[in-house]
Amino acid sequence: DAKTTQPNSMESxxxxxxxxxxxxxxxxxxxxxxxxxxxxxxxPEYVIHGLTSNxxxxxxSLAIAExxxxxxxxxxxxxxxxxxxxxxxxxxxxxxxxxxxxTKLIIKP
Amino acid sequence: EAGVAQSPRYKIIExxxxxxxxxxxxxxxxxxxxxxxxxxxxxxxxxxFQNNGVVDDSQLPKDRFSAERLKGVDSTLKIQPxxxxxxxxxxxxxxxxxxxxxxxxxxxGTRLTVL
Numbered sequence: 001d002a003k004t005t006q007p008n009s010m011e012s013x014x015x016x017x018x019x020x021x022x023x024x025x026x027x028x029x030x031x032x033x034x035x036x037x038x039x040x041x042x043x044p045e046y047v048i049h050g051l052t053s054n055x056x057x058x059x060x061s062l063a064i065a066e067x068x069x070x071x072x073x074x075x076x077x078x079x080x081x082x083x084x085x086x087x088x089x090x091x092x093x094x095x096x097x098x099x100x101x102x103t104k105l106i107i108k109p
Numbered sequence: 110e111a112g113v114a115q116s117p118r119y120k121i122i123e124x125x126x127x128x129x130x131x132x133x134x135x136x137x138x139x140x141x142x143x144x145x146x147x148x149x150x151x152x153x154x155x156x157x158f159q160n161n162g163v164v165d166d167s168q169l170p171k172d173r174f175s176a177e178r179l180k181g182v183d184s185t186l187k188i189q190p191x192x193x194x195x196x197x198x199x200x201x202x203x204x205x206x207x208x209x210x211x212x213x214x215x216x217x218g219t220r221l222t223v224l
Contacts, residue, residue, distance in 0.1 A: 032209035043113075043200050043215030044152065051209075087151055091209045097142070097165075099151035 004088050009104040012078050020073040020103050022088030027068055032091040035062065035073050037084040038102070044087065047073065083107045111135065113216035115201050121222045127189035130219045134182070134203030140164075141178055142213065143186050144200040152200055158184065159207050188221075196223045 005023040012018040024033065034049040048055055048062045050071070055062040061074040075082055087102040114133040122128050134141050139160050144152035155174065156166040160181040169176070173192070178184040188195055198218040204211040 030209070034212075036213075043202070043218050044213075045215065046212045049210065049212070085151075097154045097157070099144075099153065101149075101151050 003098070004090065004100045006086075006088055006100055006103045008101065009106060011106045011108060014080060014107055014109050015077050018075040018078045018082070018105065020075075020086050020088075020105065021070065022072070023070045024088065024090045025069045027090045029068070033062070033064060033068075033071050034089045034091050035060070036087045036089065037082075038087070039084045047086070049091070078105075078107050080107050080109060113201055113203055113214055115199075115216035115219055117219055118217065119220050119222075121224065122191055124193055124223050125190040127187065128191055128221065129185050129187045130199050130201075130221075132184045132186070132201030132216060134184070134201070135214055138203035138205055138214075139181070140204045140207045140211065141184050142202040142204075143176055143184070144202065146198045146200055146218070148197070155186070157207070164207060191221075191223045193223050196221060 032049050032051050035047040036044040037047050038044040048057050048060050050062045050064050063072045083105055085102040085104050087099050089099055116131050120128055141158045143155045145155050146152045155169045156176045157164040158178040161178045174188055176186045198220050200215055200218045202213040202215045204213045
């Protein structure tokens with residue numbers, strides 16, 4: 001089965017950048033990489049996605065390795081509201097959607 | 110734009126009872142997903158619909174779980190009979206289509222407790 005590997009948890013100070021890594025070594029050339037986050041007691045929400053090149057939006061940046069076997073979600077200035085579980089999900093072309101346990105991001109004031 | 114609606118928000122039942130959850134996706138979204146999220150774990154996809162057809166139900170325990178999406182809009186997920194291990198949050202999500210670029214929008218979930 002396809003699998004992603006993320007750290008169980010990470011800590012960061014408020015207003016500092018955060019780099020959340022994800023390994024997805026079984027991804028194929030046409031599979032997009034999606035990131036979602038889940039705040040406590042809420043459903044997941046979309047953060048960003050990409051295929052090959054790096055992507056930016058108002059929430060975050062996504063850096064994708066040249067071999068596409070890993071990616072990094074970058075929050076440029078973390079706030080307390082960014083404390084959540086972050087999921088990296090390769091969107092497999094055969095429609096498989098497999099979510100791992102994600103990374104719990106803790107923001108220290 | 111209205112989001113994904115789910116009801117009920119909470120449900121407590123005894124084991125061996127039946128329960129049903131309802132989901133209304135975002136208007137115009139062809140793809141609908143049901144996930145099960147056990148405490149401390151990531152969501153697990155149970156079933157994915159494209160319009161009113163099933164795309165993937167490989168992780169749906171078909172001996173006790175069933176789902177339908179009549180007319181390609183609303184959907185219901187049923188558990189009959191429930192077991193203790195079914196205690197979880199059931200999340201519904203929808204997306205415009207099922208392509209790799211499509212974003213999923215999630216509802217608030219239904220928290221099920223089986224006693």
